[in-house]
Amino acid sequence: MISQYFDSLISGIEAKIKEDPKAFHPRKKYTLEVARLGKRLYAREGPIASPMLQGPGALPTGPIALCGVTTPFDLLNAMGVTSCFVEFIGALLASSGTVAPFLEKAEHSGYASDSCGYHRAVLGASQEGLMPHPDFLIATSCPCSGGLATMENLAHHYKKDLFLLHIPQDLSKKNVDYLARQIMEMETFVTRHTGRPLDPDRLLKVIEKTNQARELMVEIYHLAQHIPSPNSGKELGNFAIVMALLLGTDAAIDVTRAYRDEFAARLHAGSSGVPQERLRLMWIQNRIQFKNSIIPDLEKNYQASVIVDELNSMTWDPIDPHDPYVGFAERAISIPFNGGVERRVQHLKKLAQDYKIDGAINPCHWGCRQGTGARGLIEEGLKEIGVPVLNLEVDCVDTRNYAEGQLKTRLGAFFEMLHSRH
Amino acid sequence: MYYLGIDIGSLSCDAVLIDHENKIMASSVVPTGAQNRIAIERATQEVFKTAHITPKDVKATVSTGYGRDRVEERLAAVTEITCHARGIRHLLPKTNVLIDIGGQDSKTIRIDDNSLVVDFAMNDKCAAGTGRFLEAMARALQVDIEELAKLDHGASGHVTLSSMCTVFAESEVVSLIADGISPHEIVHGLNRAIATRILGLVHRVAPSINGLSVAMSGGVAHNSGVIRALSEGLNCEILVPPRPDTVGALGAALIARERDS
Numbered sequence: 001m002i003s004q005y006f007d008s009l010i011s012g013i014e015a016k017i018k019e020d021p022k023a024f025h026p027r028k029k030y031t032l033e034v035a036r037l038g039k040r041l042y043a044r045e046g047p048i049a050s051p052m053l054q055g056p057g058a059l060p061t062g063p064i065a066l067c068g069v070t071t072p073f074d075l076l077n078a079m080g081v082t083s084c085f086v087e088f089i090g091a092l093l094a095s096s097g098t099v100a101p102f103l104e105k106a107e108h109s110g111y112a113s114d115s116c117g118y119h120r121a122v123l124g125a126s127q128e129g130l131m132p133h134p135d136f137l138i139a140t141s142c143p144c145s146g147g148l149a150t151m152e153n154l155a156h157h158y159k160k161d162l163f164l165l166h167i168p169q170d171l172s173k174k175n176v177d178y179l180a181r182q183i184m185e186m187e188t189f190v191t192r193h194t195g196r197p198l199d200p201d202r203l204l205k206v207i208e209k210t211n212q213a214r215e216l217m218v219e220i221y222h223l224a225q226h227i228p229s230p231n232s233g234k235e236l237g238n239f240a241i242v243m244a245l246l247l248g249t250d251a252a253i254d255v256t257r258a259y260r261d262e263f264a265a266r267l268h269a270g271s272s273g274v275p276q277e278r279l280r281l282m283w284i285q286n287r288i289q290f291k292n293s294i295i296p297d298l299e300k301n302y303q304a305s306v307i308v309d310e311l312n313s314m315t316w317d318p319i320d321p322h323d324p325y326v327g328f329a330e331r332a333i334s335i336p337f338n339g340g341v342e343r344r345v346q347h348l349k350k351l352a353q354d355y356k357i358d359g360a361i362n363p364c365h366w367g368c369r370q371g372t373g374a375r376g377l378i379e380e381g382l383k384e385i386g387v388p389v390l391n392l393e394v395d396c397v398d399t400r401n402y403a404e405g406q407l408k409t410r411l412g413a414f415f416e417m418l419h420s421r422h
Numbered sequence: 423m424y425y426l427g428i429d430i431g432s433l434s435c436d437a438v439l440i441d442h443e444n445k446i447m448a449s450s451v452v453p454t455g456a457q458n459r460i461a462i463e464r465a466t467q468e469v470f471k472t473a474h475i476t477p478k479d480v481k482a483t484v485s486t487g488y489g490r491d492r493v494e495e496r497l498a499a500v501t502e503i504t505c506h507a508r509g510i511r512h513l514l515p516k517t518n519v520l521i522d523i524g525g526q527d528s529k530t531i532r533i534d535d536n537s538l539v540v541d542f543a544m545n546d547k548c549a550a551g552t553g554r555f556l557e558a559m560a561r562a563l564q565v566d567i568e569e570l571a572k573l574d575h576g577a578s579g580h581v582t583l584s585s586m587c588t589v590f591a592e593s594e595v596v597s598l599i600a601d602g603i604s605p606h607e608i609v610h611g612l613n614r615a616i617a618t619r620i621l622g623l624v625h626r627v628a629p630s631i632n633g634l635s636v637a638m639s640g641g642v643a644h645n646s647g648v649i650r651a652l653s654e655g656l657n658c659e660i661l662v663p664p665r666p667d668t669v670g671a672l673g674a675a676l677i678a679r680e681r682d683s
Binding site: 406420 | 488500501502503504527538539540541542544
């Protein structure tokens with residue numbers, strides 16, 4: 001079922017790109033690569049019979065890993081492992097409109113309905129046999145303990161080995177070295193399960209591609225800061241967190257280059273992502289994953305554009321190809337969700353100032369202690385620099401908890417308030 | 423020429439008609455019922471009849487409330503937060519903090535000296551403390567909503583409700599009745615529970631209310647018991663304008679006049 005969905009999505013997007021081959025098509029290319037990754041994750045019906053992928057009985061795809069958010073996916077790409085963080089699947093199920101039965105399945109089997117929708121979705125999908133079948137799992141202690149528990153549940157369900165990366169809270173040398181050593185151990189763990197040791201030449205090429213995509217992302221973010229911004233509300237939604245899955249691949253370079261070229265072309269032509277942009281917004285944490293009319297409504301009715309997301313910023317330096325594990329470790333520790341709230345607030349303040357933000361929206365994803373716990377401090381911190389925050393109460397995955405009328409009133413009042421300031 | 427404001431809420435549909443000098447010519451409150459369009463028609467016809475005018479005499483209409491997009495002949499649809507703030511400052515110009523408790527939501531609005539909304543907070547996906555909540559409690563106590571407003575008189579205040587969930591609170595009220603607790607005490611406990619919930623919303627927009635003028639609008643502002651409980655909780659006077667349920671519609675009418683000029 002899911003594989004067919006990706007087939008249909010891929011052929012549809014490819015046809016649209018073919019219609020106008022000279023256009024850059026950044027979001028289409030992004031969605032195409034997401035769909036291709038989804039297709040690879042769901043390409044086989046059952047788990048591989050043997051960890052050794054050579055010889056008779058070998059399946060048409062390589063090994064599959066389900067992971068935590070801060071896993072070094074480019075290292076896995078270098079080792080020929082198809083992987084994603086599990087919340088990616090939760091988001092896919094929500095965006096495809098199929099998530100409700102999986103949420104119900106998880107709830108009926110005892111998971112609390114006020115726990116994170118991403119995790120309920122994947123736990124339900126695993127019980128229904130609709131998760132990608134992993135050969136092994138790699139959990140990360142960041143960004144949340146709920147995600148870690150979900151990984152342990154999945155490992156138990158699939159009876160597969162689980163490796164845990166413990167992500168320290170700050171970037172001290174000791175912490176970086178500690179995590180770098182764990183990533184080396186992770187490499188050994190992966191080799192043991194795939195039977196394929198890491199090829200150092202391939203790793204070098206992958207890191208080169210990671211750094212190339214990184215440079216392009218830096219350019220994209222810089223261009224998006226322009227007034228008016230070439231970015232619009234949906235174009236960079238989920239961008240950085242999903243691009244992490246493609247790091248080290250040609251696909252990441254193709255997608256990021258398309259965005260860079262599209263934004264540069266718009267600026268050159270004097271056009272903006274949202275016509276007559278009046279309000280510049282920042283989206284905190286993650287987007288609402290299922291189809292909804294919030295972003296188009298706020299663009300149409302209030303000329304308000306989400307031009308930056310909390311995670312769409314470069315927090316890590318280029319990876320040193322001769323010392324990659326330290327670079328991977330620093331990158332994992334640097335994400336804004338990690339560490340103390342004060343660090344996160346400073347990160348959001350800097351984004352608000354760099355992008356000259358008028359207001360910020362925090363969806364306060366239902367059931368996310370990591371997300372909602374900090375909301376008061378985030379609101380206070382941004383208010384200090386004159387940026388009002390609208391806290392919503394929304395489950396970014398569970399359509400059953402979505403009250404569009406209530407959300408629209410809150411958003412409408414917020415934008416009326418922001419307009420009155422101008 | 424006249425300006426019309428229509429507030430389509432979950433329980434009532436309100437209309438206010440003003441003239442070019444912002445003078446209120448007529449107002450109406452009708453139940454929203456199951457069909458918004460019929461309620462809108464009835465509310466507008468009532469104000470036209472009272473003011474002896476026809477729809478042609480209306481220069482501009484602004485709609486507000488959850489059904490604001492259902493009004494077809496409108497200059498604009500504006501949220502109830504902006505409209506209530508505009509309306510209350512017209513009636514009570516010194517208001518800094520407005521508490522609005524309507525049929526299905528409650529909100530607090532911080533207004534600056536230029537009558538602009540600077541912050542607001544709303545209840546979250548829950549009818550606790552709203553008009554619907556009070557309706558359910560009146561049903562459990564087998565009294566009408568007007569009677570409920572006065573029932574707390576003479577209570578000693580020893581009853582505390584542990585739940586603010588409409589469903590659980592209703593069953594708790596039924597249990598208290600079965601235990602022989604007087605309706606006066608139960609209603610007093612209910613009012614305090616509502617006040618406690620609303621105080622949280624007030625403090626989100628105004629951590630300290632010292633020196634601030636607090637007013638209340640919305641249908642629940644007719645309930646003197648809730649006002650008393652809120653006033654005690656905030657330790658300040660809460661001003662209530664005449665026809666508090668039409669403040670949103672008045673704000674909409676005022677915005678219609680401003681935007682049309």
